[in-house]
Amino acid sequence: MSRSSLAMDVNEARAGAPGAGKSARTAGASLDIRGLNVGYGSTTALHSVSLSIGAGEFFCLLGPSGCGKSTLLGAIAGFIPVRNGAIVLDGRDVSSLATRQREVGVVFQSYALFPHLTAAENVAYGLKVRKVPQGTITRRVEELLELVRLGGKGTRFPRQLSGGEQQRVAIARALAVAPRLLLLDEPLSNLDARLRDEMRVELKRIQKATGVTTVFVTHDQEEAFGLGDRVAILNGGHIDQVGVPREIYKTPRTAFVAGFIGRSNAFDGVLTRTGAEADFRVGATSVRLDDARLAELPPGPHRLFLRPEELSISPPASCPNRIRGKVAEVLYGGPTATIRVSTEHGEVEVCGLSENADAMYVGDCVEIGWQADAGFFVNATAA
Numbered sequence: 420m421s422r423s424s425l426a427m428d429v430n431e432a433r434a435g436a437p438g439a440g441k442s443a444r445t446a447g448a449s450l451d452i453r454g455l456n457v458g459y460g461s462t463t464a465l466h467s468v469s470l471s472i473g474a475g476e477f478f479c480l481l482g483p484s485g486c487g488k489s490t491l492l493g494a495i496a497g498f499i500p501v502r503n504g505a506i507v508l509d510g511r512d513v514s515s516l517a518t519r520q521r522e523v524g525v526v527f528q529s530y531a532l533f534p535h536l537t538a539a540e541n542v543a544y545g546l547k548v549r550k551v552p553q554g555t556i557t558r559r560v561e562e563l564l565e566l567v568r569l570g571g572k573g574t575r576f577p578r579q580l581s582g583g584e585q586q587r588v589a590i591a592r593a594l595a596v597a598p599r600l601l602l603l604d605e606p607l608s609n610l611d612a613r614l615r616d617e618m619r620v621e622l623k624r625i626q627k628a629t630g631v632t633t634v635f636v637t638h639d640q641e642e643a644f645g646l647g648d649r650v651a652i653l654n655g656g657h658i659d660q661v662g663v664p665r666e667i668y669k670t671p672r673t674a675f676v677a678g679f680i681g682r683s684n685a686f687d688g689v690l691t692r693t694g695a696e697a698d699f700r701v702g703a704t705s706v707r708l709d710d711a712r713l714a715e716l717p718p719g720p721h722r723l724f725l726r727p728e729e730l731s732i733s734p735p736a737s738c739p740n741r742i743r744g745k746v747a748e749v750l751y752g753g754p755t756a757t758i759r760v761s762t763e764h765g766e767v768e769v770c771g772l773s774e775n776a777d778a779m780y781v782g783d784c785v786e787i788g789w790q791a792d793a794g795f796f797v798n799a800t801a802a
């Protein structure tokens with residue numbers, strides 16, 4: 420189905436929705452969240468959260484349990500009142516509007532389908548409530564069921580559909596009223612690993628086809644990185660970092676993000692400067708760093724984080740950084756293997772191709788190396 424035919428249908432579907440007409444030209448709205456404070460009684464769940472999400476963007480909110488992801492989504496949807504701040508959709512402050520007037524579609528972890536309605540009737544529900552003409556409803560439901568690859572299954576009841584199919588009905592139902600914003604709260608976490616992978620691909624396809632701005636909540640880093648054009652990391656009701664997945668992985672801005680995203684080895688060292696000379700030492704080991712990075716670091720203590728895949732065992736002679744250790748554990752993981760090595764700086768995790776670990780055994784003496792541009796430092800003031 421082409422994007423233009425969907426967009427045309429979107430306009431028709433939206434004709435029955437409040438505020439129809441003038442805002443129906445593009446499928447997705449831009450979203451600005453400004454200084455949002457949200458709480459429950461004496462608990463403050465969101466502290467002055469600000470975010471800008473572009474029209475048509477697939478944006479992920481990622482963070483551990485209790486960091487405020489669902490609260491933020493609920494506030495955007497209009498389910499949870501805000502104490503301060505503004506939620507602005509395409510330049511219009513919607514903070515005090517009811518959910519229905521915000522033109523948002525919501526999909527939850529539990530599909531929340533009406534069990535006594537068929538898949539098609541579930542998808543049609545919002546359109547019926549909005550008194551959209553029956554002909555438009557029939558056409559739109561058919562198109563949406565095709566979009567989520569459920570063509571021909573419209574007459575089935577939810578109990579006659581698999582978990583993945585039910586979730587696709589829930590997505591089609593949320594899209595039926597042509598929302599400007601699609602909000603998804605851990606929608607894949609009830610599915611098994613294989614189905615979850617398939618649904619990720621489907622979701623991305625559906626989002627690109629409709630162009631609807633999407634905010635997706637998850638605690639699963641792989642999911643957020645796989646789906647999100649950009650990702651925000653929430654920590655205790657604050658946003659620690661917003662960026663494209665690669666930027667967040669390669670250059671975490673806070674110690675929390677460094678610890679939460681991926682795995683890393685931490686080396687505590689001290690930088691000293693004597694005239695133009697700078698020396699970063701971890702214990703007695705002098706660590707070679709890129710000149711540009713060295714220039715940015717003030718004298719004093721710093722923690723160098725190195726990803727397991729940035730380290731190699733038996734590095735080439737040209738490798739500027741190397742430490743010795745003893746293999747403590749070899750963990751086979753299919754294409755890659757993780758080797759834990761005991762060193763004078765503590766246990767270090769190295770990840771590489773498993774074929775390189777085939778002849779490695781616990782107790783072997785090894786050398787670990789890394790390049791001068793490997794790893795990252797966390798800004799002390801942001802940590």
Ligand SMILES: Nc1ncnc2c1ncn2[C@@H]1O[C@H](COP(=O)(O)OP(=O)(O)OP(=O)(O)O)[C@@H](O)[C@H]1O
Pocket residue numbers: 459462463464482483484485486487488489490491638
């Ligand atoms: N109805 C409520 N009443 C009181 N406190 C609440 C309520 N809902 C959430 N909270 C608190 O607000 C904070 C944020 O909760 P929220 O559900 O938004 O986190 P989350 O990141 O979505 O967590 P999870 O991943 O476990 O769903 C938590 O401290 C939580 O205990």
